[in-house]
Amino acid sequence: MSAAVEYARQNAGRFLDELKALIRIPSISTLPEHKQDVNAAAEWLAAELNRIGMENVEVIHTPGHPLVYADWLHAEGKPTCLCYGHYDVQPPDPLDEWKSPPFEPTERDGNLYARGAVDDKGQMYMHLKALESLFKANSGKLPLNVRVLLEGEEEVGGEQIARFIREESDRLKSDFALVSDTEMFAPGLPTLCVGLRGMIYTEIEARGARTDLHSGMYGGAAPNPFFALAQVIAQLKDTAGRILIPGFYDKVEKPSDDELSAWAKLPFDENHYRETEVGSTRLTGEPGYSVLERTWARPTLDVHGMPGGFIGAGAKTVIPAKAVAKVSMRLVPHMTPQEAFEQYKSYVESLTPDGIQLEVRLIHSGDPIVVGTDNPYIQAATVAMKEIWNKETVFVRGGGSIPIVGDFERHLKIPTVMMGFGLPDDNLHAPNEKFHIGNFHRGIESIIVFFEKAGAIAG
Ligand code: BES
Ligand code: MN
Ligand code: MN
Numbered sequence: 266m267s268a269a270v271e272y273a274r275q276n277a278g279r280f281l282d283e284l285k286a287l288i289r290i291p292s293i294s295t296l297p298e299h300k301q302d303v304n305a306a307a308e309w310l311a312a313e314l315n316r317i318g319m320e321n322v323e324v325i326h327t328p329g330h331p332l333v334y335a336d337w338l339h340a341e342g343k344p345t346c347l348c349y350g351h352y353d354v355q356p357p358d359p360l361d362e363w364k365s366p367p368f369e370p371t372e373r374d375g376n377l378y379a380r381g382a383v384d385d386k387g388q389m390y391m392h393l394k395a396l397e398s399l400f401k402a403n404s405g406k407l408p409l410n411v412r413v414l415l416e417g418e419e420e421v422g423g424e425q426i427a428r429f430i431r432e433e434s435d436r437l438k439s440d441f442a443l444v445s446d447t448e449m450f451a452p453g454l455p456t457l458c459v460g461l462r463g464m465i466y467t468e469i470e471a472r473g474a475r476t477d478l479h480s481g482m483y484g485g486a487a488p489n490p491f492f493a494l495a496q497v498i499a500q501l502k503d504t505a506g507r508i509l510i511p512g513f514y515d516k517v518e519k520p521s522d523d524e525l526s527a528w529a530k531l532p533f534d535e536n537h538y539r540e541t542e543v544g545s546t547r548l549t550g551e552p553g554y555s556v557l558e559r560t561w562a563r564p565t566l567d568v569h570g571m572p573g574g575f576i577g578a579g580a581k582t583v584i585p586a587k588a589v590a591k592v593s594m595r596l597v598p599h600m601t602p603q604e605a606f607e608q609y610k611s612y613v614e615s616l617t618p619d620g621i622q623l624e625v626r627l628i629h630s631g632d633p634i635v636v637g638t639d640n641p642y643i644q645a646a647t648v649a650m651k652e653i654w655n656k657e658t659v660f661v662r663g664g665g666s667i668p669i670v671g672d673f674e675r676h677l678k679i680p681t682v683m684m685g686f687g688l689p690d691d692n693l694h695a696p697n698e699k700f701h702i703g704n705f706h707r708g709i710e711s712i713i714v715f716f717e718k719a720g721a722i723a724g
Contacts, residue, residue, distance in 0.1 A: 268402035285370040294353035307331040317397040327425040330417030338410045344724035345410035347439035350389025351419030354381035362696035382700035383687045388445040395712035408720030422629025441642040447685030455650035458683035460662030463596035463633035470624040480582040488620035490588040506550045561662035602630035631668025649715035
């Protein structure tokens with residue numbers, strides 16, 4: 266065992282305590298009232314990067330939430346890794362479904378429960394603890410060059426980091442990126458994620474009457490924007506689950522036969538998935554595709570909420586003047602957010618009911634990505650994972666989106682290793698989010714071994 270892994274094992278308890286302190290900062294990027302908390306999390310991380318021995322540590326203020334940058338570039342002739350993570354989290358609601366408070370990290374059954382435990386504070390922090398262990402075990406040196414870039418607005422689209430890597434790509438020159446923000450396919454099964462869906466997140470605003478109206482006095486004569494949205498939404502998909510936007514599927518690329526046959530060999534039990542993860546009576550979606558294909562390799566469309574009108578307790582007889590639907594679509598290679606949005610917007614507009622004005626807005630978007638597996642960094646990661654977990658590493662895709670990974674490929678022209686340690690039942694974005702504590706520690710060890718192996722690759 267390497268001295269760095271030894272150091273990580275000896276300091277495991279302290280590593281977890283530190284993570285708890287980070288998690289206690291409610292850095293919810295989408296809620297303006299938490300702006301100071303997002304800043305505080307950035308400052309906390311900058312201090313920690315300094316403490317472990319990183320250099321040029323900087324909290325980079327932006328028109329949005331800050332970025333945190335650090336580097337250590339003294340491993341001459343060795344490759345450079347760009348470590349990415351996000352320190353912002355999703356809102357914790359609905360609060361009454363949490364068994365322990367979302368920002369009071371609580372250990373139960375070998376798990377750490379809290380908002381951000383796995384997405385992504387716990388996973389991002391593994392990178393820092395792997396680096397600390399390597400510094401400590403090798404008299405202040407790393408086996409490769411490292412840049413760390415952390416963002417505070419991944420959960421709201423990642424606009425600032427996207428701009429930063431377009432404008433400052435010279436400052437980020439690296440050979441590969443490392444992202445720990447995905448899942449293992451099953452407990453104990455070492456997994457590398459090689460593809461993510463892209464997305465477009467939109468709002469449709471429907472306006473009818475000039476102002477809210479008494480539904481008794483005007484009902485029957487005045488248009489209702491909720492009804493209009495319901496009619497529009499009902500025409501976005503057929504009852505089997507196929508998206509009806511003209512041209513939407515034209516560019517969709519089928520996964521290779523090799524990939525499909527590898528997926529068919531993964532330990533996946535549809536009923537178990539339906540009962541324990543989804544918790545519904547039936548699964549829905551496009552006929553003719555497996556669940557893994559539907560969630561990894563096919564586009565989807567979902568409605569997230571319909572703000573407007575009266576949502577208080579009790580009853581109010583009102584015809585609201587306006588209503589909004591939040592609708593997103595997940596995209597797969599080779600769809601582009603621009604084209605998908607145009608197709609969607611013109612289709613929605615063509616469905617406008619009488620007496621209603623619709624406005625279709627793009628909130629944020631990100632490209633889909635599939636990374637090649639034939640590069641030495643993925644290979645080193647495959648071997649490192651196998652070494653720590655004692656099983657063959659599997660390659661999967663993820664149904665979620667991490668917009669910046671596409672930008673790493675397109676703008677920095679580097680491959681990304683997505684080495685994630687979440688589990689399928691970690692409740693990301695949901696009440697009772699958790700991180701398996703064993704995965705936190707084995708993850709740190711996996712990253713240490715990966716850095717050691719990557720350092721042996723010619724830079
Ligand atoms: N870590 C997730 C994405 C993810 C989860 C990828 C599981 C693969 C497996 C990330 O924090 C996330 O939630 N991203 C958002 C993207 C966004 C632009 C708001 C998402 O996927 O909804
Ligand atoms: Mn994440
Ligand atoms: Mn997330």
